[in-house]
Amino acid sequence: MAEYYHSVTLDKDKCRGCTNCIKRCPTEAIRVREGKARIIAERCIDCGECIRVCPYHAKIAVTDPLSSIDRFQYKIALPAPALYGQFKDVTDINDILYALKGLGFDYVYEVARGADYTTAFVKEKLKEGHIKRPLISSACPAIVRLIQVRFPELLANIVSVESPMEIAAQLARREFSEKRGVSEEDIGVFFITPCAAKMTSIKSPIGRERSSVDGAISMLDIYGALSSKIGDTPNTGELQKASAYGVGWANSSGESSALSIERYLAVDGIQNVIYVLEEIENNKFPDLDFFEGLACTGGCVGGPLTFENGFVAKNRIRTLAKDLENHQITGEELSSVRHSIEWEFTESVQPKPVMKLDDDLSLAVKKMETMDKIYESLPGLDCGSCGSPNCRTLAEDIVQGEASELDCIFKLREKVKDLAKEMIELAEKIPTGRHEEDDGK
Amino acid sequence: MKQFIMEHTYEVKAGDYVVAGEASSSIKGLLKKLGISGDIVRRMAIAAYEAEMNLVIHSEGGHLILKISPAELLLISQDEGPGIPDIDLAMEEGYSTAPDEAREMGFGAGMGLANIKRCADEFNIKSSVGIGTKVEVKIYI
Numbered sequence: 001m002a003e004y005y006h007s008v009t010l011d012k013d014k015c016r017g018c019t020n021c022i023k024r025c026p027t028e029a030i031r032v033r034e035g036k037a038r039i040i041a042e043r044c045i046d047c048g049e050c051i052r053v054c055p056y057h058a059k060i061a062v063t064d065p066l067s068s069i070d071r072f073q074y075k076i077a078l079p080a081p082a083l084y085g086q087f088k089d090v091t092d093i094n095d096i097l098y099a100l101k102g103l104g105f106d107y108v109y110e111v112a113r114g115a116d117y118t119t120a121f122v123k124e125k126l127k128e129g130h131i132k133r134p135l136i137s138s139a140c141p142a143i144v145r146l147i148q149v150r151f152p153e154l155l156a157n158i159v160s161v162e163s164p165m166e167i168a169a170q171l172a173r174r175e176f177s178e179k180r181g182v183s184e185e186d187i188g189v190f191f192i193t194p195c196a197a198k199m200t201s202i203k204s205p206i207g208r209e210r211s212s213v214d215g216a217i218s219m220l221d222i223y224g225a226l227s228s229k230i231g232d233t234p235n236t237g238e239l240q241k242a243s244a245y246g247v248g249w250a251n252s253s254g255e256s257s258a259l260s261i262e263r264y265l266a267v268d269g270i271q272n273v274i275y276v277l278e279e280i281e282n283n284k285f286p287d288l289d290f291f292e293g294l295a296c297t298g299g300c301v302g303g304p305l306t307f308e309n310g311f312v313a314k315n316r317i318r319t320l321a322k323d324l325e326n327h328q329i330t331g332e333e334l335s336s337v338r339h340s341i342e343w344e345f346t347e348s349v350q351p352k353p354v355m356k357l358d359d360d361l362s363l364a365v366k367k368m369e370t371m372d373k374i375y376e377s378l379p380g381l382d383c384g385s386c387g388s389p390n391c392r393t394l395a396e397d398i399v400q401g402e403a404s405e406l407d408c409i410f411k412l413r414e415k416v417k418d419l420a421k422e423m424i425e426l427a428e429k430i431p432t433g434r435h436e437e438d439d440g441k
Numbered sequence: 442m443k444q445f446i447m448e449h450t451y452e453v454k455a456g457d458y459v460v461a462g463e464a465s466s467s468i469k470g471l472l473k474k475l476g477i478s479g480d481i482v483r484r485m486a487i488a489a490y491e492a493e494m495n496l497v498i499h500s501e502g503g504h505l506i507l508k509i510s511p512a513e514l515l516l517i518s519q520d521e522g523p524g525i526p527d528i529d530l531a532m533e534e535g536y537s538t539a540p541d542e543a544r545e546m547g548f549g550a551g552m553g554l555a556n557i558k559r560c561a562d563e564f565n566i567k568s569s570v571g572i573g574t575k576v577e578v579k580i581y582i
Contacts, residue, residue: 150473151479152479153479153480153482153483278466278469281469281483281486282469282483282486282487282490283483283487283556351479353476355473355474356473356474356475356476357474357475357476358476359476361446361475361476361477361509361511361582362446362511364474364475364476365446365447365475365509368447368471368474368475369447
């Protein structure tokens with residue numbers, strides 16, 4: 001069951017069975033059945049679009065509570081760079097990093113530093129001639145899962161370098177254990193996350209068997225507590241080490257800019273990413289070296305678990321990064337970590353062809369034909385009242401035995417009308433009293 | 442003989458850039474839904490797109506017909522003229538007769554037919570001036 005762990009879940013009591021989430025889901029993974037939304041686990045990619053659009057806050061991301069860090073003797077925080085954009089009037093990133101210590105962490109390691117290493121490894125990959133172009137960034141787990149589900153042909157293009165979070169986790173654990181002389185097992189490493197997809201990638205990682213991260217804490221959950229610690233915790237100015245490039249990863253095109261290449265494309269917002277992946281699949285970008293696709297608008301700063309408006313946060317990140325050095329990881333630094341951590345995928349990313357109608361081609365063809373026929377008979381309004389996102393999906397659900405034609409309220413109305421007509425016709429045939437009287441004579 | 446288990450016809454209008462690309466995009470979606478493997482879907486999608494654009498840019502209108510058998514996919518592009526006077530020349534990479542209107546939109550690089558051929562396992566083109574052109578693309582499953 002580990003395969004289908006999802007951070008995105010439904011709070012049934014809050015769900016009113018409206019159509020907002022089913023219509024926005026990029027993998028058509030939600031249906032409303034019996035008045036409540038239901039997430040199809042195999043299809044969900046944990047992008048968090050439904051969390052964003054649900055007016056009743058019935059879609060939630062399950063993350064770890066801050067108290068879960070107490071399971072470990074030593075606690076390390078791995079703040080995503082998007083965290084830096086959440087606070088007003090912060091001019092020194094160290095203020096935020098030390099505030100995390102104030103929340104009970106023994107050590108803080110910037111994921112932006114991990115990003116500096118990821119960048120260096122991806123640069124090497126770009127130099128290898130035999131890899132399929134464009135290389136596709138593996139940074140956004142929702143996009144990697146989107147490709148598994150909807151664009152399996154592009155899986156080979158995904159760059160096999162670990163995410164900044166995984167690299168940071170390994171380096172942080174090693175650094176702390178060496179510095180303090182403590183066992184690595186006694187250290188808990190926690191990611192401060194802007195999104196649900198990262199939580200899922202810790203529980204059921206892609207490209208590796210086990211994550212190096214022990215848990216994920218939502219930025220929203222600690223926002224209040226962390227704000228009050230800012231400026232209140234002694235800041236000795238030593239924790240901030242990431243480059244401007246690494247910090248820039250919080251924003252869309254941050255990763256691409258760090259690579260210092262010309263032929264890249266950075267796209268944010270999952271619908272935009274889908275649009276471009278379609279075109280990449282159609283060979284429309286033959287000269288492209290690198291594609292960075294991020295599910296959230298603006299990049300990680302737009303994550304569903306962030307507090308601040310994504311555009312405001314984006315600007316803050318830019319301002320904060322301006323004061324940092326633009327240094328890049330040297331060859332020496334890189335070779336020192338190359339053999340001590342797992343920086344590359346150890347498992348290949350497998351396709352998840354859950355959108356197909358059937359494993360058997362002739363059965364799939366038959367289903368497709370039935371589906372087309374059903375679709376023709378549906379009103380084509382895509383209203384979603386049936387609980388499926390649109391008429392075409394309802395036709396598919398009917399073919400797959402998951403729904404019935406009468407789930408369509410227009411079909412139902414027709415049927416009721418026909419029945420009513422039949423009732424009237426029958427009523428007219430009921431023997432009247434006069435007949436009875438006649439019979440009586 | 443190979444039995445086709447499915448056939449779909451898509452009408453493509455000449456010069457209609459608003460809907461251009463929709464037929465090939467439907468073909469791609471259809472093949473994915475049928476569970477055809479990624480590489481084959483991709484090749485057919487590219488061939489169908491190029492064929493569709495050829496119909497929009499160069500023809501007087503026509504049809505794309507997709508036939509599916511358990512062993513192969515067959516795409517037929519059939520138009521109602523004007524026909525190609527010199528097929529060998531038309532097949533050359535970089536040779537194009539696209540009007541300025543199409544070139545302004547980024548089309549007409551003269552790669553269309555060559556790209557289609559590259560995607561195909563079997564490729565066939567027949568044309569008569571004044572009658573029309575028929576292109577057949579076979580991709581083995």
